[in-house]
Each structure stands twice: as C-alpha cells, then as structure tokens.
Amino acid sequence: MSGFTFSAEQEKEIEHIFAKYPFKKSAMLPLLTLVQRAERRVSPEAMVAISKKMDCSPAYVQSVMSFYTMYHAEKVGNYLILFCINISCQLNGCDKLLEYTAKKLGIKVGETTPDEKFTLHREECLALCTEAPMMRINDTYYGDLTEQRIGQILDSLD
Amino acid sequence: MTQILFKNINMKDLHTMKVYEEQGGYRSLKKAFAQKPEEIVEAVKASGLRGRGGAGFPAGLKWSFLAKDVFPRYLCCNADESEPGTCKDRELMLKNPHMLIEGMILCAYACRIETGYNYLRGEFHDLNVIMEKAMEDAYAKGYLGKNILGSGFNFDLYTHLGAGAYICGEESALLNSLEGERGEPRMKPPFPAVEGLYAKPTVVNNVETLCVVPYIVNEGAEKYASLGTEKSKGTKLVSVSGHVKKPGNYEVVLGTPIREIIYDLAGGIPNDNKLKAFIPGGSSVPMLPADQVDVLYDYESLAAAGTMLGSGAMIVIDDSVNIVETTLRLISFYMHESCGKCTPCREGTRWLYQIVEKIMQNKGQLDYIEKMEDICDNMNMKAFCPLADACVSPVVSSIKYFRSDYEEYFKNVPVSSV
Numbered sequence: 171m172s173g174f175t176f177s178a179e180q181e182k183e184i185e186h187i188f189a190k191y192p193f194k195k196s197a198m199l200p201l202l203t204l205v206q207r208a209e210r211r212v213s214p215e216a217m218v219a220i221s222k223k224m225d226c227s228p229a230y231v232q233s234v235m236s237f238y239t240m241y242h243a244e245k246v247g248n249y250l251i252l253f254c255i256n257i258s259c260q261l262n263g264c265d266k267l268l269e270y271t272a273k274k275l276g277i278k279v280g281e282t283t284p285d286e287k288f289t290l291h292r293e294e295c296l297a298l299c300t301e302a303p304m305m306r307i308n309d310t311y312y313g314d315l316t317e318q319r320i321g322q323i324l325d326s327l328d
Numbered sequence: 329m330t331q332i333l334f335k336n337i338n339m340k341d342l343h344t345m346k347v348y349e350e351q352g353g354y355r356s357l358k359k360a361f362a363q364k365p366e367e368i369v370e371a372v373k374a375s376g377l378r379g380r381g382g383a384g385f386p387a388g389l390k391w392s393f394l395a396k397d398v399f400p401r402y403l404c405c406n407a408d409e410s411e412p413g414t415c416k417d418r419e420l421m422l423k424n425p426h427m428l429i430e431g432m433i434l435c436a437y438a439c440r441i442e443t444g445y446n447y448l449r450g451e452f453h454d455l456n457v458i459m460e461k462a463m464e465d466a467y468a469k470g471y472l473g474k475n476i477l478g479s480g481f482n483f484d485l486y487t488h489l490g491a492g493a494y495i496c497g498e499e500s501a502l503l504n505s506l507e508g509e510r511g512e513p514r515m516k517p518p519f520p521a522v523e524g525l526y527a528k529p530t531v532v533n534n535v536e537t538l539c540v541v542p543y544i545v546n547e548g549a550e551k552y553a554s555l556g557t558e559k560s561k562g563t564k565l566v567s568v569s570g571h572v573k574k575p576g577n578y579e580v581v582l583g584t585p586i587r588e589i590i591y592d593l594a595g596g597i598p599n600d601n602k603l604k605a606f607i608p609g610g611s612s613v614p615m616l617p618a619d620q621v622d623v624l625y626d627y628e629s630l631a632a633a634g635t636m637l638g639s640g641a642m643i644v645i646d647d648s649v650n651i652v653e654t655t656l657r658l659i660s661f662y663m664h665e666s667c668g669k670c671t672p673c674r675e676g677t678r679w680l681y682q683i684v685e686k687i688m689q690n691k692g693q694l695d696y697i698e699k700m701e702d703i704c705d706n707m708n709m710k711a712f713c714p715l716a717d718a719c720v721s722p723v724v725s726s727i728k729y730f731r732s733d734y735e736e737y738f739k740n741v742p743v744s745s746v
Binding site: 190191192193195196197198199200202203224233234237238239240241252255256257258260261262294295296297298299300301302306309310311 | 400409410411412413414415417418443449450451452453454486488489490491492493494505506507508509510511512526567568569570571575576577607611641643645649653654657658661664665667
C-alpha cells in the first residue's frame with residue numbers, strides 16, 4: 171500500500187483546523203473535506219493518514235466518511251455535477267434535463283466521463299428551490315436551468 | 329408590508345461591513361451590553377419569537393432552559409438548510425451575513441456563551457467563504473473576540489461545514505456531526521440545553537431565528553410582538569417554489585392568507601393551470617388541497633388545518649401533476665436520507681418506496697393503500713428523531729386528499745396481475 175502524506179500547505183491548514191475546536195475529534199469532517207477536495211476522493215491510504223492525525227482507527231474514519239454523501243471512495247471527475255431531483259426541481263422538469271445532461275456527456279447518471287472531466291450525480295435538495303431546476307458544479311450553484319443553459323455552462327468549463 | 333429580515337436584502341454590497349454598518353448594523357450590541365444578559369433573554373421571550381427552522385419552539389424559552397451555572401456553554405447556528413423547498417437561509421447568508429453574526433453575538437451574550445459555531449451544510453462552500461470574510465471583518469472591528477466593545481464579554485465564532493446529510497439539520501444529529509461523528513440523532517432527553525455539544529449546555533438555533541434578534545434588541549420586544557397573530561408573532565421568510573410565476577423568498581407577517589402568498593407575491597400559477605395542492609412548510613409537513621388556500625399562514629391556523637408551518641417552504645403544485653409522482657419522489661428522498669439507526673424509519677421508508685413504485689408501474693393492488701397506511705402508523709412517532717414522521721406526512725396527506733390519483737393507476741392494472 172503506497173503511503174499518503176499531507177503536503178506542507180495541508181499540514182498548516184490542519185493546524186488551523188485543530189485550533190478551532192476544544193476537542194480534536196471535531197476536526198474529522200474538516201480533514202475528510204480537505205482530502206476530498208484535493209484528491210477528488212478519500213482513498214484508504216488517506217484514511218490511514220487522517221486516523222493518525224485524529225488518534226483513532228482507520229475503521230473509525232471510514233465509518234464516519236461513509237455516512238456523508240460528499241465523500242467519495244471512488245475518484246470523481248474534475249467537475250462534479252450534482253443535479254437536484256427533489257420536489258421543486260421535479261415540478262419544474264428536472265428529470266428531462268438530467269437525461270439531457272447525461273446524454274450530452276455520453277454517460278449514465280452516477281458515472282464519470284472517460285477523460286475524468288465530469289461526474290454526474292443525482293442529488294437531493296440543495297436549497298435553491300426558488301431557481302429550480304438547479305444543479306451544483308463543484309462549488310458553484312446554477313439555477314433556472316434549460317437545455318440551452320446547461321449546454322452553455324458545460325461548454326464553458328475547461 | 330413590514331420587512332424586518334429582508335428590509336435591505338437587495339441593497340448593493342449589503343454583505344460588506346461598510347454598508348451593513350451604514351444601515352445601522354451592529355448598533356444593537358452597545359444597547360445589549362448596557363443590559364443584563366437575562367434581560368435580553370426576557371425580551372426574546374416577550375417578543376414571542378419561535379424557532380424558524382421547523383419545530384417552532386419559542387426561542388427565548390429555549391435559551392432559558394440552559395443548565396444553570398454550567399460552563400463552558402456553546403452556541404450552534406443551524407445553517408444546514410436541507411428541508412426540500414427551503415432556501416431562505418441561503419439568501420440571508422449570501423446577501424446579509426453580518427445580520428447572522430450580530431444575532432449570534434446577541435444570543436451568546438444573553439446566554440453567557442463564549443464560543444459559537446455556525447454549522448453550514450457541506451454544499452454551502454460558497455456561503456462559507458462569505459461568512460468567513462464577514463467574520464474576519466467583525467473581528468477587525470472588535471465585534472468578535474475578546475472584550476467586545478469594552479464590555480468585558482468575549483465571544484469567538486467559527487464556521488463548520490457538514491458533508492451532505494439531511495439528518496444533520498436535526499439538532500442532536502448536528503451536534504454529533506460537529507463532534508466529528510456520524511450524524512445520527514441522539515436520544516432526548518437530555519436536550520442540548522442541558523447536554524449538547526461536548527456534553528455541555530448548548531443553544532441550537534436556525535439562521536433566520538438568530539437574524540431576528542438584532543431587531544428585537546433595537547426596536548423592542550413589544551414592537552416585534554405587535555406583528556402577527558396571538559400565537560405567531562412577527563414575520564416569516566417563505567420560500568415559494570414549484571408551479572408559480574414568481575418563485576422566490578418572501579417575508580410575510582404571520583397570519584397572511586396563503587392565497588396572498590401564492591397569488592399576489594408569487595404571481596399565481598403559470599400556463600393557465602389550476603392550483604391542485606400546496607405543501608406549506610417544507611416536504612416534511614402534510615400537503616393541503618387547493619380548497620384550503622384561504623388558510624392563514626401562521627402556526628396555529630396551519631395546525632388547525634392538519635399541517636405545519638415547518639421551515640416556511642411553500643411548494644406549489646398545479647393540476648397537471650399526479651400527486652403519486654411527487655409523493656414517490658419525497659419517499660425516495662426520505663429513504664435516501666434515513667440514517668438507518670431506527671428500524672421503523674430505515675425499513676418503513678423503503679417499504680413505502682417499493683409499494684408506491686409498484687403502484688406507478690401499474691402493478692398495484694387495491695389493498696396497497698391500506699398497507700401504506702399500516703406502515704405509516706408503524707413509523708409515526710416511533711423513531712428517535714422526526715425523519716420517519718416527516719416521510720409519513722406526504723404519504724398520509726396524499727392518500728387523504730388525492731386518493732383518486734392513486735386509483736388512476738389501479739384502473740390500468742392488467743387483470744392477470746391481480
């Protein structure tokens with residue numbers, strides 16, 4: 171098993187995270203997030219590295235990680251598209267748009283494009299219901315979606 | 329119409345310290361520090377402010393339940409906003425982050441709390457950046473940190489991002505998540521006011537609730553309590569979505585007729601369709617049929633109509649929809665979000681999903697509805713947290729008001745399959 175080491179910059183960030191809490195254990199989600207954002211997944215090796223920082227077992231890290239949908243065991247694409255399918259978006263036609271998006275990317279929902287550029291996920295309510303249908307790509311929210319707008323957004327991403 | 333939270337919401341650069349201060353921002357702090365903390369708690373009690381996250385518990389009362397003389401204590405702002413249909417807290421933090429910080433400082437002072445966390449749902453990374461910047465400016469101004477404005481009061485504030493779990497909006501699950509654990513709810517009692525974060529007394533309040541506090545301190549409890557109805561004081565942000573011409577977040581005085589919210593504020597139903605149903609408080613509350621559109625939007629009127637005000641999300645459904653489709657979508661959501669801790673919720677949500685899915689595939693049988701009601705009966709009020717009850721709400725209300733929508737599917741069942 172090849173090792174996972176935090177970069178110097180990450181080490182600094184970790185110190186900053188620990189300083190926020192009176193108890194170390196609260197840093198679990200922030201550390202998992204740090205890794206997920208950098209690696210686009212949380213690998214078993216990273217879980218071991220996190221467990222060392224947190225003074226707990228790797229299994230415990232995994233049990234926490236597996237609870238939350240934003241951590242991925244499998245690597246996600248450069249652009250993670252979370253397509254809301256909950257009620258307000260459903261009422262505004264998200265199902266057809268999701269189908270359109272999948273077709274445009276040439277993948278099924280849940281898959282990653284072969285070039286690892288896009289991953290398309292069905293997602294529950296993301297709190298932009300007044301601009302339904304909506305999606306989130308990495309950290310950006312996009313509302314009032316239409317086929318045309320989705321096409322433009324996807325084309326604009328390098 | 330009286331606007332408290334949304335008064336300046338679309339003002340340019342309201343999110344900056346400069347503009348916020350020009351609008352009177354942080355003015356309440358000096359006023360508060362001239363009073364005893366207990367007086368602020370009393371004022372919030374007298375204002376009648378109720379928790380705006382969903383449960384509607386009186387905020388001042390919650391604060392007064394903190395275990396006496398036990399320190400440290402914590403304040404957690406619930407910015408996990410994940411109730412389907414709800415997006416008001418997002419707009420508040422996006423456009424007016426200082427209002428939340430000011431509210432949190434006031435709450436902390438009132439409750440003698442020196443450390444606060446703002447728990448944002450993981451997807452709100454963009455808001456986290458905005459909140460962090462606003463907090464940095466508040467520290468620079470001396471509104472946060474040690475000896476705030478020379479009062480001797482210290483308060484440190486941090487943000488904490490979740491990682492995608494609806495259940496973490498439930499306060500005890502939120503605390504577990506903030507402690508770095510799986511976001512499973514805790515058995516209550518003890519309530520967070522007695523044993524919350526790190527087993528210490530903790531106040532957990534929704535973003536909108538905390539944002540009201542500066543107004544109460546500035547303008548007085550009486551002025552806030554003069555708005556609304558006898559049991560529902562003040563204003564409420566309503567996220568109107570679904571089949572309306574002008575979806576949006578609107579601030580209404582409690583007691584406003586729902587008709588006004590749907591037809592005046594949100595512009596009515598598009599495409600010449602007719603209103604069929606509406607869910608008045610987020611997906612976890614029972615839906616109502618169109619003929620109840622004259623019910624008033626307040627806690628007691630909605631309770632009398634058999635539903636709840638919840639988080640204030642008004643989901644509007646027109647007559648082009650078969651309610652079974654929307655119900656299945658909601659069941660699917662609760663099935664996905666059930667943390668799996670309690671059997672009635674973990675299994676019940678899945679069974680409901682399987683049954684309704686079969687109905688929609690025209691493979692249903694007439695006794696399926698009875699089966700659904702039986703499962704709902706075995707879920708309701710039988711789990712640690714209200715997630716199971718939340719799944720029951722759309723199911724039972726859809727059967728109650730739109731049974732014929734289910735029967736549509738039975739009509740087409742091939743004889744051989746029954």
